[in-house]
Amino acid sequence: MTKDHAPLIVVSGPAGVGKTTVVTRLLEGTNLCLRRAITATTREPRPGEVDGTDYYFWSEGEFRATIDSGRMLEWAVVFGRDFYGTPRSEVDEYRARGVGVILVIDVQGAARVRELLPNYHLSVFIEPPSFEELEARLRGRKDMPEERVLRRLATARDELTQADKFHHRIVNRDLSEAVRELERVIRERFNN
Ligand code: 5GP
Numbered sequence: 001m002t003k004d005h006a007p008l009i010v011v012s013g014p015a016g017v018g019k020t021t022v023v024t025r026l027l028e029g030t031n032l033c034l035r036r037a038i039t040a041t042t043r044e045p046r047p048g049e050v051d052g053t054d055y056y057f058w059s060e061g062e063f064r065a066t067i068d069s070g071r072m073l074e075w076a077v078v079f080g081r082d083f084y085g086t087p088r089s090e091v092d093e094y095r096a097r098g099v100g101v102i103l104v105i106d107v108q109g110a111a112r113v114r115e116l117l118p119n120y121h122l123s124v125f126i127e128p129p130s131f132e133e134l135e136a137r138l139r140g141r142k143d144m145p146e147e148r149v150l151r152r153l154a155t156a157r158d159e160l161t162q163a164d165k166f167h168h169r170i171v172n173r174d175l176s177e178a179v180r181e182l183e184r185v186i187r188e189r190f191n192n
Helices: 019-029 060-068 092-096 107-116 131-140 146-160 175-190
Strands: 008-012 034-036 072-078 082-087 100-104 122-127 168-171
Touching: 008 019, 008 107, 019 034, 019 100, 019 175, 060 072, 060 082, 072 107, 082 107, 092 100, 107 122, 122 175, 131 146, 168 175
Parallel strands: 008 100, 008 122, 034 100, 122 168
Antiparallel strands: 072 082
């Protein structure tokens, strides 16, 4: 990948902060030529999630085989439990064709992209207005057992300490404002 390719944008932050919603809204309303990469996971689909739209839902065997054949850009075990990762096919071909790609990934994945492509990506950390707000949002999902909520909160505490490693930080207090701010930093960085 070179700087001649279309932009690669990493949007990260704790689970439950609303980063997928911010990115989905941005893509609905922008004229920037961008798409969100569909990433892969070994976790079970939640009700309503569709394979190939929300994620590629893979078995652990499929996931490991894809890593072993060098076809993952980055991957991580998230919450000590499931594999998550970005297939290269979701990124390289699009960027080469002039389509910018947004990765909505955890901070471990963001760290990996930082190592791989230090100068050729833009990274944005989405943070909650407060830790209590994040807790309320995670509990509001109601589709997750308590033990998993606690695990996500413990991970989030740790992730929030890494916010200053990103090019930009955006507080998701108001969705429309967060979307506007994300679009602004993307345009600013890529002169568009
Ligand atoms: P969830 O299970 O709530 O959909 O996602 C859990 C966490 O994994 C979220 O922070 C999400 O952004 C992150 N995630 C999703 N896809 C990827 C990926 O491809 N790579 C990495 N490193 N994290 C991912």
